Amino acid sequence: MTTTAVGREVTYLEAISEALDEEMSRDERVFLMGEDIGPYGGAFRITEGFQKKYGEWRVLDTPLAESGFVGAAIGAAMMGMRPVVEMQFADFISCAFDQITEVAAKNHYRWGAAVPMVIRAPFGGGVHGGPFHSECPEGWFFHSPGLKLVAPSTPYDAKGLLKAAIRDPNPVIYFEHKFLYRRIKAVLPTEDYIVPIGKAEVKRGGTDISVITYGAMVHLALEAAEALMKEGISLEVVDLRTLMPLDKETVFESVRKTSKAIMLHEDNKTGGIGAEIAAQLAEECFDSLDGPILRIAAPDTPVPFSTPLEEYFLPKVSDIVNAARKLAAY
Amino acid sequence: MTTTAVGREVTYLEAISEALDEEMSRDERVFLMGEDIGPYGGAFRITEGFQKKYGEWRVLDTPLAESGFVGAAIGAAMMGMRPVVEMQFADFISCAFDQITEVAAKNHYRWGAAVPMVIRAPFGGGVHGGPFHSECPEGWFFHSPGLKLVAPSTPYDAKGLLKAAIRDPNPVIYFEHKFLYRRIKAVLPTEDYIVPIGKAEVKRGGTDISVITYGAMVHLALEAAEALMKEGISLEVVDLRTLMPLDKETVFESVRKTSKAIMLHEDNKTGGIGAEIAAQLAEECFDSLDGPILRIAAPDTPVPFSTPLEEYFLPKVSDIVNAARKLAAY
Amino acid sequence: MDAPVVAKDIKRTDLLQMYYYLRLTRTLEDRITALYRQGKIVGGVYTSNGMEAISVGYASALERDDIIAPFHRDMGAFLIRGITPGEVIAQYLGKRTGPTKGKDGNVHIGDLKRGVIGFVSHLADNLPVATGAALAFKLRGESRVVITNTGDGGTSRGDFHEAMNFAAVRKLPVVFFCNNNQYAYSTPLQLQMAIRDVADRAKAYGMPSEIVDGNDVAAVYLSAQRAIRKARAGDGPTFIECKTMRMHGHSEHDSAKYVPRELLEEWKKKDPIVKAELTLTQLGYANEATFREIEERAKKEVEAGVEFAEQSPLPEGPEALEGVFADEHEVKP
């Protein structure tokens, strides 16, 4: 576990670890379940040292059975606990799909039972993981009423959103991007804080084009914005942070201002979250639009393994730059 | 099993039954698996009499285990069989989600193994089924590259698309709408025919507004079109028929002509297929649009059970009429 | 063992109470079936006809604070947990006074205040959930237990396996009942599994199991009691297979032609109500008059329930939009 002195920089990964540690200290209802999270500290070492501190029941190594332990988390949550389960990789969440969509998502609507639980899902590519260790599964769950989805892009949000997720009375899937784990750092406040679920953030103000994005792609958008500034194109970058419920207000406000929009995500293009936001804009902000709504996303294939294939597959800064130029010229 | 004399009218349900029967006779690689499809003939009696005709191995009653029998279908398909599995209700497909999205959908991309199989999924509401017997799960699978999805709205398409699905070298999910089973009839050709996968159909030509829809909603759209004609509003109704791959050409052509579009589906609104099509239109037909792209869909909740709730939940003809009026006035 | 020999370990009042609930369950489900035939029911009807002893037996062995995660033939358990016949019928009619306020139907009854985890159609899905409830009790050092139930059919699903295994590894205070009525819908046992006793499933998990006569409420009760005691003492889960027979069709629209008539005839003789009456009579705990009196009481309660339900309001359309997300105050403290 990472303890941070005032002002010490922490990585995105350490921010997640800190949030878990602080919430477990603060609230004894919070406990962790997953594969290899105990003595081993998890595949990514997020819970390193936790079992020593909290014991083998609050940091509980499960059998290899995602449906079983997600189901168990639902049961414990309904009894008043606050379970946080770890998918070893987000990809394996497909094994627990039925429990998440049919049980966790619907219990409250059907019969009023709150299911306050969090599923941590290390997702995303750029790590040579291939088709089964790189997936972005958020699109599936976005289409299941009753779930909340968050996807932080910075250490600050990673910590604050995880705390908010743990304190939320609903099932929340927390998408943590593996590529960011050790690649970005930030100095975090020493006092307790949360980042509220349902609030997007304008990461960079701009006037010409809004880029609506989340997760690792936020950093690409910021890079592109920097590059485009030199060409006199001003990008506004909106980091959704919460994918469900969407912060329509912030998105709409941005697009009403710039009148042009690019959806950017690493998930497959067809049926991705960018499609929904584009549809909302086309329905509710049509009169403000001065050009087509462009989408930049991964193509509709599994995530390929080999380096040139994966590089081709993932959205790039140049894709954003090209799209912005096209739109600016519109 | 239903055998149709020349020109005899068959229901949507009988059309499905005929397609299965004819394909099983034509091609001995075709066989069926599912719960209670044998002596019982399936929950909806689609395979009534089949086991007598084809034996207990080609009409195979499985244990209650969707993941297991979908997995088995994948294995059999890779060995050159043409399995057709039945979900007793589409809702239970969540139990087989992992096999469908991770195994069936990705095998060919990953290592070149074709998986020619069909999953029949009786879906949709309006039958007092409640949250677990009324679902429209197509939105989830729409976001999984490697799957084909079809959803016929008429007996003709039901038969022709099922035959095409069985003959397709890929995993195809066949969404058959329960509400239509015994409610619509048609006289079908006596000779063998297929409805090609990937082709939408303009069900009714019109000039003012395009309604893009599929499944049971096609009939609502046609009703609305009839009603609106009296007001001088001309609706063009496009029946997608295939949900993946989408027939962009037909959709785009229609919208480029009418310049106004309504997406209509029974599935939940957020992240539904309507979102994707709206996004495509906003990206690729922006210059042709003369008004916002409206969406009519079920709200973002599970399907409620009680009659007034379900009626409120499902899209209605009046919703289409109202949307069309609004758009016409735009 | 003869039924009365077993049953003598049970207090007279307890046994009489179980008899009452057997009657109430039968009467209520028969009444719902009648309403169905009159076209008054929204959706399908699943009954526990012929199997009432199982849920009546296990639910009678529980304490107030315990939890059940029932399956679709556990009407007796609902009633014992305090769901009234009126609420059940209201649920079937889609009324706002049903436990799910019209959001869900028939046996999808859930109410945490009365210790009932709502059934999910997807069979076996609630078994992992039940282990999680038991885990919560273990984590907090509470001596509460969970009972869950599945059909023979449900034991073929992966979630059954994952739940059984987890419960055994962590010695959780949960009891798994299995209502082996020899069919899953139309599918006979031998097409579902290559074993004769579903109890053999438990061997894969190192979990102790019992096989009991599911039509003998006293036997079920005592078996539940043993397993509950063990669970409460921290000695882990038990799997209890109740041999029984589904006497109605799978649901009311199924005439169950696939079940051999002789099989039904044979089981008809083992009717749990008849069996309970025999036990009570042989023990000298009750006589025909008591039975008729209880039957009458059950009928009255059910009729009052019908009246309550029929007079209850339907929900209003826009209520469909409510309740997708929970508020903090709804979380169990």
Next chain:
Amino acid sequence: MDAPVVAKDIKRTDLLQMYYYLRLTRTLEDRITALYRQGKIVGGVYTSNGMEAISVGYASALERDDIIAPFHRDMGAFLIRGITPGEVIAQYLGKRTGPTKGKDGNVHIGDLKRGVIGFVSHLADNLPVATGAALAFKLRGESRVVITNTGDGGTSRGDFHEAMNFAAVRKLPVVFFCNNNQYAYSTPLQLQMAIRDVADRAKAYGMPSEIVDGNDVAAVYLSAQRAIRKARAGDGPTFIECKTMRMHGHSEHDSAKYVPRELLEEWKKKDPIVKAELTLTQLGYANEATFREIEERAKKEVEAGVEFAEQSPLPEGPEALEGVFADEHEVKP
């Protein structure tokens, strides 16, 4: 039974051939590990170090037309099915000449022409798939069989349960191997299941099982042979638990500190290659010179494979878009 006593039922050439594949597997995986340490490998590395006898043993017992659905520690089986060391290394390097053309990595090798169903990371997912392949053979009246393998960890998943059950009910020609190396990643057996022998899992399905010394290639081979014969004769599936130990970390970046050193010391003595040499020597089938000669041969093949793989081209970016859907001509006739 002493190893040689068992092994004498195996032909000398067959046993020598297995020894060769044990060596080839070890040499190849050691070389891949070395490449990993040099930073040349794309992604992770999983080896079967110390467990080579299992996949070498079972794959040696198969006929050409049979099918395997291996898991992530079955390198020996790939080699025996005819995947060359060069192709394996190319796969690890993401080269176009790997069996998946760079689309997938490491042990995710599939090739129907050589009877290999490609591994899916999601553990146990390929077990139902294996039953389906076996079902196809049964439907067509072919005498082919399928062998699939899982770790101890994978047996906790629902798909294991659903596959085992279905195979048993339908008496499908499939053999389930289980590579019980006592850990699933860092999780020891006792936190995975409340039984000591994974073979007990088979009791839930009425499926016969065997427990064999997974480090003795002759024992594994003979056990596979028995099960295959039974399957081919239409007598249904068998579950074979191979007791073994994972001698490397879970993958190359895992130092496996959680495994007690003494356990590794103990198992080091049972190394499958040493054991095979002992057997061959005791039977008088081979001597030190033969072993060194075979070792050299394996090294040469692996080096040739490294060369092939390193010189192979990477795929080009746009190939990422190819192959989402299959064409009709790709369907097996």
